[in-house]
Structures are given as structure tokens and as C-alpha cells.
Amino acid sequence: xxxxxxxxxxxxxxxxxxxxxxxxxxxxxxxxxxxxxxxxxxxxxxxxxxxxxxxxxxxxxxxxxxxxxxxxxxxxxxxxxxxxxxxxxxxxxxxxxxxxxxxxxxxxxxxxxxxxxxxxxxxxxxxxxxxxxxxxxxxxxxxxxxxxxxxxxxxxxxxxxxxxxxxxxxxxxxxxxxxxxxxxxxxxxxxxxxxxxxxxxxxxxxxxxxxxxxxxxxxxxxxxxxxxxxxxxxxxxxxxxxxxxxxxxxxxxxxxxxxxxxxxxxxxxxxxxxxxxxxxxxxxxxxxxxxxxxxxxxxxxxxxxxxxxxxxxxxxxxxxxxxxxxxxxxxxxxxxxxxxxxxxxxxxxxxxxxxxxxxxxxxxxxxxxxxxxxxxxxxxxxxxxxxxxxxxxxxxxxxxxxxxxxxxxxxxxxxxxxxxxxxxxxxxxxxxxxxxxxxxxxxxxxxxxxxxxxxxxxxxxxxxxxxxxxxxxxxxxxxxxxxxxxxxxxxxxxxxxxxxxxxxxxxxxxxxxxxxxxxxxxxxxxxxxxxxxxxxxxxxxxxxxxxxxxxxxxxxxxxxxxxxxxxxxxxxxxxxxxxxxxxxxxxxxxxxxxxxxxxxxxxxxxxxxxxxxxxxxxxxxxxxxxxxxxxxxxxxxxxxxxxxxxxxxxxxxxxxxxxxxxxxxxxxxxxxxxxxxxxxxxxxxxxxxxxxxxxxxxxxxxxxxxxxxxxxxxxxxxxxxx
Numbered sequence: 266x267x268x269x270x271x272x273x274x275x276x277x278x279x280x281x282x283x284x285x286x287x288x289x290x291x292x293x294x295x296x297x298x299x300x301x302x303x304x305x306x307x308x309x310x311x312x313x314x315x316x317x318x319x320x321x322x323x324x325x326x327x328x329x330x331x332x333x334x335x336x337x338x339x340x341x342x343x344x345x346x347x348x349x350x351x352x353x354x355x356x357x358x359x360x361x362x363x364x365x366x367x368x369x370x371x372x373x374x375x376x377x378x379x380x381x382x383x384x385x386x387x388x389x390x391x392x393x394x395x396x397x398x399x400x401x402x403x404x405x406x407x408x409x410x411x412x413x414x415x416x417x418x419x420x421x422x423x424x425x426x427x428x429x430x431x432x433x434x435x436x437x438x439x440x441x442x443x444x445x446x447x448x449x450x451x452x453x454x455x456x457x458x459x460x461x462x463x464x465x466x467x468x469x470x471x472x473x474x475x476x477x478x479x480x481x482x483x484x485x486x487x488x489x490x491x492x493x494x495x496x497x498x499x500x501x502x503x504x505x506x507x508x509x510x511x512x513x514x515x516x517x518x519x520x521x522x523x524x525x526x527x528x529x530x531x532x533x534x535x536x537x538x539x540x541x542x543x544x545x546x547x548x549x550x551x552x553x554x555x556x557x558x559x560x561x562x563x564x565x566x567x568x569x570x571x572x573x574x575x576x577x578x579x580x581x582x583x584x585x586x587x588x589x590x591x592x593x594x595x596x597x598x599x600x601x602x603x604x605x606x607x608x609x610x611x612x613x614x615x616x617x618x619x620x621x622x623x624x625x626x627x628x629x630x631x632x633x634x635x636x637x638x639x640x641x642x643x644x645x646x647x648x649x650x651x652x653x654x655x656x657x658x659x660x661x662x663x664x665x666x667x668x669x670x671x672x673x674x675x676x677x678x679x680x681x682x683x684x685x686x687x688x689x690x691x692x693x694x695x696x697x698x699x700x701x702x703x704x705x706x707x708x709x710x711x712x713x714x715x716x717x718x719x720x721x722x723x724x725x726x727x728x729x730x731x732x733x734x735x736x737x738x739x740x741x742x743x744x745x746x747x748x749x750x751x752x753x754x755x756x757x758x759x760x761x762x763x764x765x766x767x768x769x770x771x772x773x774x775x776x777x778x779x780x781x782x783x784x785x786x787x788x789x790x791x792x793x794x795x796x797x798x799x800x801x802x803x804x805x806x807x808x809x810x811x812x813x814x815x816x817x818x819x820x821x822x823x824x825x826x827x828x829x830x831x832x833x834x835x836x837x838x839x840x841x842x843x844x845x846x847x848x849x850x851x852x853x854x855x856x857x858x859x860x861x862x863x864x865x866x867x868x869x870x871x872x873x874x875x876x877x878x879x880x881x882x883x884x885x886x887x888x889x890x891x892x893x894x895x896x897x898x899x900x901x902x903x904x905x906x907x908x909x910x911x912x913x914x915x916x917x918x919x920x921x922x923x924x925x926x927x928x929x930x931x932x933x934x935x936x937x938x939x940x941x942x943x944x945x946x947x948x949x950x951x952x953x954x955x956x957x958x959x960x961x962x963x964x965x966x967x968x969x970x971x972x973x974x975x976x977x978x979x980x981x982x983x984x985x986x987x
Contacts (some may be wrong), residue, residue, distance in 0.1 A: 310528035314381065315516040319356045326380040330502075332373040340375065342606065348374040357513045359395055360403075360505030375406065377502040378517075379603065381529050383407065384499045385520040387464040391477065391513035392425065394455040400427040401508030405463050422504065423463045423472045429453035431461070431472045431484040453483045458513055466524040500603065532603045533564040540542040540609040547580065547589040550695055550760065550776035550810070551616035554586045557599055557609070569602040577757045578617050578699075586776045589615035590697050590758050591807060621824040623687070623811040627664040629836055633657075636682040636795070639717035642670075643677040647718045656680040656798075664806040665701075666798050673705050673801050679720050681711050683795030684811055686895035689812040690791040691766040697807040699758045705732045706802020710763045713740070713790030721797055725790045728763045728770055729797055736772040736782035742791075748782045750774055756805075765789055766818040813893050823858060826897060827851050831889055834901040838870075840908055844877040848889060848899075859892040869905055879905045 316323045330340040331348050345351075350359045362372040386523020388405055404424025421435045453459075460479065464471040468490040474483040503512050521527045541556035572582040572945050579593035587597055594614050601607035618624075625632055625741040634652050640656060641648030656668050657680070671679035694710050721727035726740035734753025738746045753774075768787050771780040794811060798804055813821040832847040848860055862872040865886040870879045877887060884903050891897035 266863070311557035312526035312528055313516060313518040314529060315514065317356050317514045318351065318512070319353055321351060321353060324351065324358075326378060327376045327503075328379045330375045330377060333371070342375070349376065354715045355513075357511050358503075359512075360508075360510050362401070362505055362507060362509065363866070371507050375502045375503045376512075377409070377500060379500070380532060381517075382499040382532050382603070383501055383517065383519055383530075385466045385522060385524065386501070386517055387520060388501070388515070388517040389463070389464075390461045390503070390515050391458050392461055393426060393458040393511050393513075395511050396456070396509065398427075398455075398508045398600045401510065402426060402432075402504075402506040403510035403512075404461060404504060405501060406504045407463070407465065407499070407501045409502065420500075423461070423470075424504070424506075425455075425459075425461055425474055426766060427455050429455065429474060429483045431474045431486055433470060433472050433486060433488075452481075458511070459483065465522075466520060467522055484944075498868060517543070530602070533561075533567050535564055535568065535601055535604055535607050536560040538570065538599060538601050538607045538609050540597075541610050542611050544587075544611070544613070546614040546616055546968075547587055548616050549589045549591060549808075550762075550777065552586050552775075553619070554778070555582070555597065555599070555611075557585070559601075571600045571602050573598045573600070575979070577754070579614055581758065581760070581775045583752075583775045586778060587613060588760050588775050588777055589618075590760055591615060592617045609631045621810070621812075621822075625809045625811075626662070627659050627806065627808075629660050630659045633659065635685055637685055637717065637793075638796070639679075639681045639683060639714075639795075641679040641681075641720050644720060644723060650717050653682065657682065662807070664809075666766075666802070666804045669704075669803075674799075676720070677799070677819070679711075679797065679799050680797045681714075681717075681721070681797050683711070683714060683717065683793040685793075686793060687811060687813075687893065688793060688895065689813055689893050690789045690817060690820075691796050693762065693764045693812040693814055693820065694794060695760065695762045695808075695810040696796065697758065697760050699805055700732070700755055701805050702803040703756050704801045704803055706798065706800030706804065707731055707737075708802060708804050709737075709761060709797050710794065711766060711797040712794045713792040713793065717793075722863075725792055726765070726787070727797055728765070730761060732760070732800070732802065734775060738770050738772070738782065739782040740785075740787070743784070746782070746784045747874045750781055752964055764814065764818060766814045767816045769818075771964065821856075823854065823856050823894070825852065826854060826856075826858070828899075829860075829889065829891060829897045830899045831887070831901050835903055836901075838879045838901050838903050838905050838907060839880055842879050842881055844879070844886070846872075846875045846877060848875075858897075860889050861892055863888050863890075870903070879903075881905065882907045 316326070318324075324345060326344075329345045329347070329349060331343045332340040339531070348361050350361060351357075352359070358376065362374045386407070388407075390405060392403055394401075394403070402422075402424045404422060406420055406422045408420035421433060423431070423433050425431060458477060460475050460477050462471070462473045462475070467516065469488075471487045472483070473485040475481060476483075479745075481607040501517065503515060510835060519527050519529050537560045539558050539560075541558075544553055557570065559568065570585065572585060574580050574582050574587070575596040575598070576593065577590075577595075579591055579595040580587055580589050580597070582588075582597050592615055594612060596610050597613050598608060598610040601713055603702045625635060635938075636653065638651050638653035638655065638657060640651050655714065656666065658665050658667050672678055690713070692712065693709045696710070698708060700706060700708070707729050709727065709729025711721035711725065711727050714721070715724070722739050722741060724741065726738070726743070728738050729736075731737055731747070732755065734750040734755070735747045736750060760773075760775055760777070762771075762777055764771040764773075765787075766789075768789065769783065769785045770787060770789075772782040773779070774781040793918050794807060796806065813823075815821055828851045830849055830851070833843065833845075838844065846862060848858075850858070860875070862875060862877075864870050864872060864877075865888075866883065869881055869883040869885040870877055870887070872878075872887070879885075884902065884904050885901055886902045888900040889898065
């Protein structure tokens with residue numbers, strides 16, 4: 266029986282092991298199979314698209330645009346047949362641009378690829394001048410912000426000139442502008458089809474012209490762009506300028522940031538974009554997000570929308586969020602990036618913000634009494650306060666920077682305007698500004714300054730925008746933290762908000778709902794807060810607002826407090842007295858305000874907390890100041906007097922009967938004669954009592970004391986005997 270149970274258990278174990286092995290094998294096969302399927306699926310996803318133009322259906326992936334005259338005016342959507350022809354048998358498309366002045370950009374025809382978008386890519390184009398062509402330019406536009414942009418506007422243009430030069434142009438915002446790079450061979454024939462290869466990975470570019478087989482290289486240029494111009498759309502287009510050009514094939518591969526092929530990214534086709542019209546107004550300094558809908562709805566979140574304001578001095582819009590700058594009206598327009606025909610707009614009214622006692626505009630020069638101007642030439646030289654007119658002027662409702670230094674170094678030539686009597690470590694400031702002349706400079710907020718003799722980074726903190734759109738935090742012991750903002754309009758009006766609290770600084774640019782830059786781990790210094798400029802930027806400021814914050818970033822608002830006063834004023838006091846100062850506000854408030862107290866002469870009186878102690882006589886003025894806003898102050902003058910001397914008790918007159926026994930008796934003067942001793946004691950000097958008579962009382966007293974002692978002794982013995 267035992268043997269049977271043992272065999273049964275052994276058989277069960279074997280079965281379990283076999284079953285487990287089978288499951289593992291099946292699972293392994295399944296996982297491996299899934300991995301292979303996934304890999305196959307990824308491998309099957311196309312990374313390259315090729316157009317050989319042997320069928321008309323291929324043209325459905327393109328849109329036709331045309332520009333005549335100044336290319337900066339934009340391009341118009343056209344029918345394909347108006348400026349292009351297609352030869353399916355020969356496998357080519359041919360442009361039909363009339364020859365212009367041969368100075369460039371007179372007539373421009375584009376075939377914009379609207380099915381895919383590219384950021385990094387490698388494109389190969391088989392291309393040549395058409396028969397009878399006199400010249401012109403032909404090639405590939407890329408990183409176009411919209412298909413309505415013409416020529417090199419809105420991106421880059423890599424093209425071939427008739428002599429075989431290869432050229433990379435942009436619209437002036439990138440690293441190369443109006444430069445020609447050539448390296449053609451003597452046997453280049455522009456009527457023979459050649460191969461133009463354009464490779465873009467990040468900021469690295471390569472433009473190369475070779476024979477179709479790649480064996481002969483006519484021209485090549487490689488380099489690195491100095492600025493990042495990648496728009497969100499990444500449209501590419503075949504482009505022909507000022508003559509007839511033939512495109513025999515177009516092959517393009519989608520690449521990642523490392524230059525490796527990745528699946529193509531299709532662009533969604535849209536029917537319409539409609540803005541939400543419920544938002545009609547916004548306050549100065551307020552940010553509101555605008556809503557919109559796309560048709561089809563499935564395109565939401567998959568396509569990019571470009572935004573524009575008709576008057577950037579009234580309102581700016583970034584990523585669908587509108588910020589009011591000044592009272593007025595502006596039209597806000599939203600346009601689908603991949604198709605400029607899908608657009609909508611709405612009118613916005615900007616209303617005036619609620620003004621506080623810390624809100625400043627610059628209608629006249631009287632406002633400058635609220636500020637102290639300072640100038641520091643360099644790190645090696647101390648500066649200090651100066652007349653504001655040295656570097657600032659008030660003109661046309663704007664505060665303007667003037668008298669610029671020759672040096673364009675951000676670390677030198679700091680011209681600042683510090684707000685008077687607002688000493689704090691935590692604050693919020695809001696500035697509406699612009700760089701009027703597109704000159705290199707830095708603009709923002711300086712804080713933690715006490716003496717105005719040092720640069721912001723040497724004494725406190727500088728929080729500012731750089732010329733090319735970099736929010737920056739730079740201060741003593743903090744190092745430099747900066748972040749590039751895309752599409753920063755250098756000469757446009759902007760709103761800059763800086764919040765400093767706890768150990769953190771936040772910078773907001775135009776969009777007041779999301780910080781453009783946050784820096785934590787700072788040690789914020791108590792001091793004055795002011796407007797910072799450096800460099801040669803012709804900055805103009807429309808308004809400046811200041812608020813106090815607590816350490817958590819919450820606003821401390823006591824702008825409604827008109828004045829403070831010592832509630833229990835006195836005029837006289839006495840040395841040694843103490844007096845507790847009580848403060849009241851107008852209007853009365855339950856807000857917690859901090860005060861500091863001082864005296865004009867600490868030898869007469871001094872203050873500990875809010876207790877006043879008078880220590881010597883004299884006259885003293887006692888002053889109270891609100892710790893954060895020194896404009897809220899009051900004082901009283903006190904005359905301190907000495908304590909009164911205590912009155913002495915009256916002196917009592919002498920009693921004539923109280924005579925010193927040693928003094929002579931005037932009634933019995935001593936005449937020096939002797940008299941007979943009636944007591945039998947001989948003679949005595951006249952005027953003196955006999956010795957016996959004089960000593961009798963003492964003898965009686967001695968006898969009484971002796972008797973008392975005897976009695977006491979007897980009593981003591983008696984008590985002992987008991």
C-alpha cells in the first residue's frame with residue numbers, strides 16, 4: 266500500500282513537471298512570436314516615400330501654391346495645371362514659371378507635400394533645367410511653417426543654381442542667410458538630370474549635387490546651423506523659381522534625432538477649424554485660454570495651430586492663450602499649420618486692470634519720484650544712485666531707456682530703476698515692455714539691492730529676458746539658469762511676470778498661467794526691487810506693477826491701507842518709565858502688518874519690540890514704519906523729565922530742660938572756692954555735688970541688680986532641686 270502511494274506521488278510529480286515545462290515552452294514561444302510579430306510590424310512600417318510621377322494619383326499628396334513679385338507677401342493656392350504640367354510617360358513634373366529679372370524670387374511655384382511632415386530627413390531629387398531654360402533656381406524647401414509661405418520665407422531653401430552651385434538660404438532667422446556655396450565641376454550640364462541630396466539632422470545639414478549614379482560630385486556644402494528654427498509642422502515642398510525646371514523623382518526618408526530611419530508621420534486632413542466665440546474680453550495682465558474645435562474631431566491634438574494677434578501692443582497670444590497688455594481691441598486669428606485655408610478669428614476687448622497703489626504707468630514725469638535710478642558700469646567699479654534722466658526718459662506715455670553704452674556686454678553697464686521704500690525678499694512684479702529697435706540687450710527685474718553700488722548678480726538677484734528670448738535667473742551664489750523660448754518676437758510687446766518666494770523664482774512670459782522658467786534652491790535677499798536693463802536694447806515700458814508675497818507665494822495685499830498712526834501718543838514722560846506703543850490704521854483692518862520702531866536719541870529713550878523705555882531727561886522723537894511699505898509711517902515727540910526729589914521731614918525745636926549733666930550750671934557758677942562738707946566728707950569744689958550724693962543712685966541700682974541676681978540664682982537652684 267505504501268509502495269503504491271509512493272509511486273502515485275512520483276507519477277504526479279512527473280506529470281506536474283511535464284505540464285509546467287510545456288506551459289513554459291508554449292509561453293516562451295508565444296512571447297518570442299509576439300516579439301517577432303512586433304518587430305515585423307515595425308519593420309513593415311514605411312520610413313521612406315518615393316514619387317516617380319508615373320501616375321496622376323501621386324499628385325494627390327501635393328498642393329500647388331504660387332507667388333509672383335515680392336515673396337514676403339505670401340503664396341496663393343492654385344490649381345496644379347496653372348503652373349505645372351505632368352508627363353506620366355516620361356515620369357516627371359515640369360514647372361511653368363515665366364522667367365523674371367533673373368535676380369531671384371520674381372515667380373515661385375511650389376508643390377507642397379501635404380501628406381507627411383518631417384523634422385529630420387534625407388531627400389533625393391532627380392532634377393534638371395527644362396529645354397530652353399535660361400536659369401532660375403530649383404530645389405527643396407523645408408521646415409516651412411505653413412504652405413502659404415513663399416520662397417525661403419518660413420523655413421529653408423536648398424537649391425541648385427544654373428551653374429551647378431548648391432545653396433542653402435533661410436529667412437534671416439537661422440544660421441545662414443543669403444550665402445552661396447559652390448564647388449561645381451567644369452563638365453556640369455544643367456540640362457542633364459542630376460541628383461540633389463539634402464540631409465537634415467537637428468542643426469546639422471548637408472546639401473550635395475552629384476551625377477545620378479553618385480560617382481561625380483559637382484558641389485557640396487556641409488555645416489551646422491547656429492539657431493534652431495524647427496517649426497512644429499515640418500512641411501517640405503518642391504520649388505521652382507524664375508524658369509522651367511523638371512523634377513523626375515522625389516524620395517524622402519523620415520529620420521530621428523540621431524539620423525536613423527523612423528516610420529513616416531502622416532498629416533491629418535482637415536475640413537475646418539472653429540474658434541469658441543464665448544470669450545470676448547480679457548483684463549490687462551490676465552491670461553485666458555481660447556478654445557477651438559476641429560473637423561474631424563479625431564484630428565484634435567494631432568495637428569498644430571498657429572496663433573496671431575492683430576495688435577500685439579494690446580494683446581499677445583501664445584499657444585491659444587491670450588494675455589491682455591493694455592486697454593483696447595485686437596483680432597485673434599487661429600490657423601491650422603498644415604493648411605492655411607483652415608482658419609478662424611474673433612475680436613477681443615482688453616479692459617483696464619484694477620489699479621493698486623503699487624501700479625505705475627508713465628503718463629508724466631511725476632511718477633519718477635517713486636523710483637531711485639542707479640548705474641553700475643562694470644563688476645570692477647562701484648556705481649550708485651543717479652538722476653533718472655541720465656539713462657531714462659518719459660515720453661508718449663512710455664518709460665524709455667536712453668544713453669546706451671558702447672559695450673554690449675550683459676555683465677556690464679547696468680542701468681536700473683529701484684522702487685522706493687519697498688524693502689522685501691518676497692515679491693511679484695509685472696512689466697509690459699518691448700525692445701523697440703531690435704538691439705542686443707537684457708531686460709527684467711533686479712532684487713535684493715540695498716546700496717545700489719553693485720550689479721544685481723553681485724548684490725542680489727537678476728531675473729531677466731535675454732535679447733534672443735531666453736528667460737534667465739542670475740544672482741549671487743546662484744549661477745546662471747536659462748531656457749530658450751520658441752518664437753520670441755524681439756520687437757513685439759511682451760508681458761513679463763516675476764514671482765520670488767520661499768527659495769523659488771518663477772518667470773512668466775506672455776502666458777501668465779504657466780511659468781516659462783522656474784528656479785528653486787535660492788537664498789532670496791531682503792532689499793529693494795527694480796527694473797533692470799543692460800546692453801544696448803532700446804527698451805520701452807508701458808506699466809510696472811509690484812506686489813508683496815509671503816513665503817508661500819500668496820499675495821499680501823494691504824494696498825487699501827491709507828495711513829498708520831501711533832494710537833496712544835504722549836507728550837511728556839519721566840526718566841525710568843516704560844510705555845507700550847499701540848498702532849492703528851486708516852481704514853481699520855484685521856490684516857497683520859509688521860512694524861519697526863526707532864528713536865531719534867537712544868541716550869534719551871530706546872525701543873525694545875514695541876516697548877519704549879525712557880532712560881534720561883531730554884527731548885526724543887519716536888518713529889514707527891511699516892516694515893514692507895516704508896511710506897506708511899508716523900511719529901511723536903516726547904519731553905522726558907527727571908524724577909522729583911523726595912521732601913525732607915521738619916526739624917523739631919530743642920527742650921530747655923534737657924541739659925547735658927556735664928554742662929556748667931549758670932545759676933551756680935564755679936567760683937573756685939571751697940565749702941565745708943556738711944556730710945563730714947571734707948571739702949568740695951563749689952558748684953559740684955558731693956561724691957556720695959552723686960553716686961547714691963548708682964549704688965542703689967547696683968544693689969538692686971545684685972539682689973535680682975541672687976534671687977534668680979536661688980530660683981534656678983530651687984528648680985534644679987525640684
